[in-house]
Amino acid sequence: MRICLLFCLTLLIGNTFAKENSNVKQHKSIEVFGAGSIQSVPDRFSFSLSIEEKGKVAAHLNQAIIEKSNSVIQALFEIGVDKQQVQSLQIRFNPWIEYKNNTQEQKGFILTRQITVTLDSLTKYEQSIDAVLNLGVSHINQFIFSNSQADKHYQAALQQALINAQQRATDMAKVLGLKLSGVISILEQTSGQPAPIMAKARQFQASESYQAGEMLTEARVKVVFALQNASK
Structure with missing residues (x-):
């Protein structure tokens, strides 16, 4: 009886391995x-520019930033940039600190506004850069080219x-x-x-x-x- 059971078990294991080997061959x-x-x-162009003012009175800085921002935006509109292509919401307000003889002195505040311009024409891109440079903006950065397709x-x-x-x-x-x-x-x-x-x-x-x-x-x-x- 034991020999019969052992034979059946061996046969069962052998069939299992045979099926596994068959599956391996089939896969x-x-x-x-x-x-x-x-x-x-690229047919889309964008860049950001920063307008910065330094001073001691926050209200005066804000007014100066508004006036300069309006000048920049108006210059962009005049060369055909659409209103939807200009964003000017980001504003930073930081202390104005200078170092002299290893000591720091707070001289007032720095107010910065960032304007982002997105264009769909290389000609407007060139004109926009020239226009804002002529207005004396503080920084122009983040040049990004993209494609509408x-x-x-x-x-x-x-x-x-x-x-x-x-x-x-x-x-x-x-x-x-x-x-x-x-x-x-x-x-x-x-x-x-x-x-x-x-x-x-x-x-x-x-x-x-x-x-x-x-x-x-x-x-x-x-x-x-x-x-x-x-x-x-």
């Missing part, structure tokens, strides 16, 4: 990475990445006498944020040197394909 797969990219010229470009790059992954998997499988039989999983590895191609951008020093350059939208995916013998 051959290949994991590949695909990449795609789209180049585009960013999502469309990313979808195109994503399609390229999938085609690239499929082609790579096909070529690899062919060498091993296999072929693709379906997709097991797809993992998107990028978020679709375009990046400027730095080599084609220039520093902005004068109107004649402005150049938008190009933007590179990249997509990367990881795809797992099921495999089968090429003869099937």
